[in-house]
Amino acid sequence: MLTRNFRPFTALLGLPALASAALLLTLGACGSGSGQSEVGQRPPTTVGFITVKTQAVPLTVKLDGRTVAFETSEVRPQVSGVIRKRLFTEGGYVRAGQPLFQIDPSLYRAAVNQAQANLASARASAEAASAKANRYRPLAEMEAIAQQDYTDAAAQARVARSSVQQNAATLDTAKINLRFTTVPAPISGRIGRSLVTVGGLANASQETPLAVIQRTDPIYVDMQQSAAELVNLRRRLAGGGVASGSTDVRLLLDDGSEYALPGTVQFSEVTVDEETGTVTLRARFPNPEGLLLPGMFVSATFNQAIESNAILVPQQAVQRDFDGSAFVMLVGPDNKAVRRKVETARAVGQSWVVTKGLARGDKVIVQGLNDLKSGATIKPVAASSPQKVAPPPAGTEAKAPGGAR
Numbered sequence: 421m422l423t424r425n426f427r428p429f430t431a432l433l434g435l436p437a438l439a440s441a442a443l444l445l446t447l448g449a450c451g452s453g454s455g456q457s458e459v460g461q462r463p464p465t466t467v468g469f470i471t472v473k474t475q476a477v478p479l480t481v482k483l484d485g486r487t488v489a490f491e492t493s494e495v496r497p498q499v500s501g502v503i504r505k506r507l508f509t510e511g512g513y514v515r516a517g518q519p520l521f522q523i524d525p526s527l528y529r530a531a532v533n534q535a536q537a538n539l540a541s542a543r544a545s546a547e548a549a550s551a552k553a554n555r556y557r558p559l560a561e562m563e564a565i566a567q568q569d570y571t572d573a574a575a576q577a578r579v580a581r582s583s584v585q586q587n588a589a590t591l592d593t594a595k596i597n598l599r600f601t602t603v604p605a606p607i608s609g610r611i612g613r614s615l616v617t618v619g620g621l622a623n624a625s626q627e628t629p630l631a632v633i634q635r636t637d638p639i640y641v642d643m644q645q646s647a648a649e650l651v652n653l654r655r656r657l658a659g660g661g662v663a664s665g666s667t668d669v670r671l672l673l674d675d676g677s678e679y680a681l682p683g684t685v686q687f688s689e690v691t692v693d694e695e696t697g698t699v700t701l702r703a704r705f706p707n708p709e710g711l712l713l714p715g716m717f718v719s720a721t722f723n724q725a726i727e728s729n730a731i732l733v734p735q736q737a738v739q740r741d742f743d744g745s746a747f748v749m750l751v752g753p754d755n756k757a758v759r760r761k762v763e764t765a766r767a768v769g770q771s772w773v774v775t776k777g778l779a780r781g782d783k784v785i786v787q788g789l790n791d792l793k794s795g796a797t798i799k800p801v802a803a804s805s806p807q808k809v810a811p812p813p814a815g816t817e818a819k820a821p822g823g824a825r
Contacts, residue, residue: 465796468787468803469751470734472778477730477768478665478723479653483701485643489636489714490704493606494629495520497622499528499597503630510613514605514633521603521630523622528598535591542587546580553577609635610710634714639707641671641683643720644698650688653725665723669703672719681706685722731778732771737786738764746772749792751783751800759794 505522508514553573560570605611611633616622622630656662671679683705692699703720705712712718738746745761752758762777778784785792786803 464755464799465788465792466799466801467749467751467757467785467789467792469783469785469800470737470803472731472733472780472782472784474729474731474780477727477732477773479662479725479727480721480768481645481649481724482719482721483643483645484717484719485641485701485703487712487714487716487718488640488642488702489609489634490638490640491607491609491635492714493609493633495603495606495611495631495633496629497521497523497603497626498600498624499523500621500623501525501527501601503616503618503620503622506614506618508605508611508631510611512611513609514611515608516605518605519602520605520611521616521622523601523603525598525601528594528601532591532594532598535587535594539584539587539591542580542583546577546584549573549577549580603630605633607633607635609633636710636712636714637707638704639712639714640686641669641703641705641718641720643701643703644693644696645688645701647692647697647699650699657725662725662727665725667722669705669720669722671705672721674717679705679712679718683720727773731774731780732768733762733774733778733784734771734786735767737784737789738762738772738774739789748778749785749789749794751785751798755798755800757785757792757794757796757798 501523503521504524507519507522514520553570553576556565556570556573559565560567611631614631615628616630653662657664667685669683669685671683673679683703686702686704688702689700703722733748737748739748740746746764747759747761750758750760760777762774764772765775766773783800785798785800788798792798
């Protein structure tokens with residue numbers, strides 16, 4: 421019977437053939453359906469982001485300038501004569517009133533003596549004229565002499581007294597000129613080299629000074645700022661977008677080192693230099709050690725204003741396009757990366773100040789930016805949050821070699 425001769429299909433194929441068929445079916449299932457979808461798609465890129473917020477940021481400016489002596493005085497003669505002595509050490513410190521030069525006083529001492537003699541003569545004449553007028557007065561009242569005689573005598577007495585005053589003034593002038601033969605220091609400070617030698621002729625109207633004294637403690641620093649920048653700052657201050665900054669100034673020397681003592685801004689000029697279009701700002705610095713010398717080139721840094729609603733973005737988040745424009749990547753809706761152009765004004769530390777393109781609450785991607793495309797699916801994580809490493813799933817313990825557990 422047919423039933424007796426029937427054998428199962430598996431028996432006809434044999435066990436090895438059955439195993440091969442099962443393996444083919446398994447591979448076919450792995451290459452289609454949901455398994456193919458998991459292998460073909462990339463998982464979302466994990467990125468770190470920060471949330472944009474506004475904060476107060478100082479508007480720091482760096483201006484070049486030069487040091488200027490706090491006080492400068494040119495020592496000039498007030499009388500003419502031959503220089504007899506130099507009474508100071510060149511380059512040393514002198515005090516106000518200290519004698520510096522001695523001009524030959526011979527002529528001026530003689531003028532004093534002559535003025536004294538003229539004064540004595542005038543006083544004697546005045547005494548005689550006054551006595552004569554006093555004698556004529558009662559005689560004129562008794563009409564013993566003519567009234568005109570008394571009037572003339574009284575006038576001569578007054579002229580004689582005026583002559584005394586004139587000669588006294590001449591004596592004072594002679595004494596002042598004699599005193600000017602010793603040239604004193606007008607101010608205290610460091611004196612430079614002598615610009616005249618002993619034996620040279622000093623003239624009261626000469627253009628060249630005898631020496632120059634400079635006071636360098638404290639010392640000024642004159643800085644130059646563009647008039648356009650200063651006008652823009654004043655407009656922003658008037659508009660309320662920024663507030664006035666600190667007047668403290670830090671100084672960088674020409675060799676790049678920082679001056680240890682801070683200074684303060686004193687004032688700014690009210691006129692603009694027509695040639696350079698700049699305005700001069702003056703700062704004052706203490707200089708007890710004399711490190712700063714007049715004429716040195718320096719750079720001054722200070723917070724000119726405080727921007728109250730500034731947006732800071734880390735520098736690694738700002739990228740540049742081929743045309744040089746800046747852009748950032750944001751966390752967009754549905755966890756999609758979004759590219760947005762921004763404008764940066766200046767750097768503050770390790771961040772850029774963004775003036776356009778971002779608003780408070782935007783999520784800027786700062787980590788995981790390599791090969792990140794706009795529209796890509798991302799997995800956003802706060803950049804400040806710590807990353808946790810998940811334990812391996814149960815049943816996936818590492819096996820020892822040879823299959824031993």
